[in-house]
Amino acid sequence: MVESTPQHWPSQIAKFSTLHPRPEGHKFVYGTAGFRLLGSLLDSVVFRVGLLAALRSRKLDGETIGVMITASHNPPDDNGVKLIDPQGEMLEASWETYATRFANAETDAELANEYLAVAEALKINLDGPANVVFARDTRASGPALVAALKDGLQAVAADYTDYRILTTPQLHYIVKCINTATTATPYGKPTEEGYYEKLATAFQIVTMGKPKSPVITVDAANGVGGPKLKELARYIGSDHIDINVVKDKIDAVEKLNHQCGADFVKTQQKLPLGLEPAPFELYASLDGDADRIVFYYVDEASKFHLLDGDKIASLVAMFIRDLLAVSGVDLQVGIVQTAYANGSSSKYLMDILKVPVTVTPTGVKHLHHAAQLFDIGIYFEANGHGTVLFSNSAMKALESFEAQNPGQQDAVTTLLSLAALINQTVGDALSDLLLVTAILSHKVWGPNEWNLAYTDLPNRLVRVVVKDRMAFKTEDAERRLVEPKGLQAQIDALVKKYKSGRSFVRASGTEDAVRVYAEAATRLEADELAVKVSDLLKVL
Ligand code: 16G
Ligand code: MG
Secondary structure (H helix, E strand, O other), X not given: OOOOOHHXXXXXXXXXXXXXXXXXXXXXXXXXXXXXXXHHHOHHHHHHHHHHHHHHHHHOOOXXXXXXXXXXXXXXXXXXXXXXXXXXXXXXXXXXXHHHHHHHOOOHHHHHHHHHHHHHHOOOOOOOOOEEEEEEOOOOOXXXXXXXXXXXXXXXXXEEEEEXXXXXXXXXXXXXXXXXXXXXXXXOOOOHHHHHHHHHHHHHHHOOOOOOOOOEEEEOOOOOHHHXXXXXXXXXXXOXXXXXXXXXXXXXXXXXXOOOOHHHHHHHOOOOOOOOOOOOOEEEEEOOOOOOEEEEEEOOOOOEEEEOHHHHHHHHHHHHHHHHHHHOOOOOEEEXXXXXXXXXXXXXXXXXXXXXXEEOOOOHHHHHHHHOOOOEEEEEOOOOOEEEEEOHHHHXXXXXXXXXXXXXXXXXXXHHXXXXXXXXXXXXXXXXXXXHHHHXXXXXXXXXXXXXXXXXXXXXXXXXXXXXXXXXXXXXXXXXXXXXXXXXXXXXXXXXXXXXXXXXXXXXXXXXXXXXXXXXXXXXXXXXXXXXHHHHHHOO
């Protein structure tokens, strides 16, 4: 029997918590991607996230909070959990601390006390309603973690809906739909079907009268994106789009992200295993929860060309800038990148397209918030996570614009449909796939024409295991090290020796290592610079 009145919850939390014992000696941290580690270690964490999600909802007068269980591009045995705020955004940063505190409470009683302490400190009315929705990806550890989550929600009498298996961006979409349902600007139908319908309709409008793009082959990383993309393509219809999904073995759980998927292709800078591409045809890879996408193709000499998040941002920026110019609507477009953006992309965006570029630290929440400062904010990480945000005032300006001629009207209609096509909550591989396809069909471009905008500087990313990654502190959007003292000066001295050289070091937010990024005018030099900077870390 579960008690629904707050005075019973401390004992109820403690009681349920005995079913989800905390593994000894483990320190959990809610990081850039929520909690993420071996699925077998996550049971207590997910139970406690259930408690926190309910508390967050009560703090926000019963607005619906999302909980996504996924470890994205990580190996199949990992899993993770993260919270989604009411507008479909990442959890507010100040709550990450509470998440970490809950996860690390030593005993069942301490956990119950933490719960009361946070509720009191934030003056949360525990008698109020709590609403939570959740979903998971295709990992084998998912169902058991969902059971733990439900226990957490039941312990504090939260109402919940299980959306079963979804991509991460689909759950973000649903959270926003639920919380905007009764407002003047409802985001959409809060169902998986509603998501497909919204994107399919928008895609059909954006591409109306344009030639259908040639087939795109999509590597779904053997993850949740595979079946969902097929479903989306069915809603759009084969008259409008031709998508060939490969690496779609979601039942072969050990194949998830294995030598395929967006992270593999981006970091290895090569094709997924076993893919034999036809020259100049477009290919794409999703990650394990379908919030990242990268594109690529091979030329007549079978040379591999990557079209990553920077290339997507550039294509989208060019397209939107041109539409705005045709429409005559006066809106400010801005780009947000991280230090990982290829130097050539930033130069192209600033010097050729003449759009302002902001650089933020790594992690979606940073980019997202910076993009919200523009009328139309385009943010992409080089790894393929990104989206385009249309501000409320931009939407009003577009909706109320009185076109003087059919050209202007067309441009405004396309811009408005883009706002519906592009997931406004978070980077979404499926939505981004449609966005890129639509732009290529407008331009009648293949991947080669798209790639011509600028040439990437050769670059190398190296993962270095160090004694204490927390010793690495950065400034200037992670582009410079403040600590360990003296290291930045050594990096600067090395970089100076290379033409178009650039390098930076930062601690990973998702694994116990630091990352070294280097780019330079030639492949050889980029590799050499990366090795030399990495060597500096080894002597620490
Ligand atoms: C997480 C971030 C991603 C970032 C990556 C960096 C979210 C939702 N995801 O996956 O944006 O690029 O971490 O990983 O914020 P790193 O800190 O290990 O380099
Ligand atoms: Mg992901």
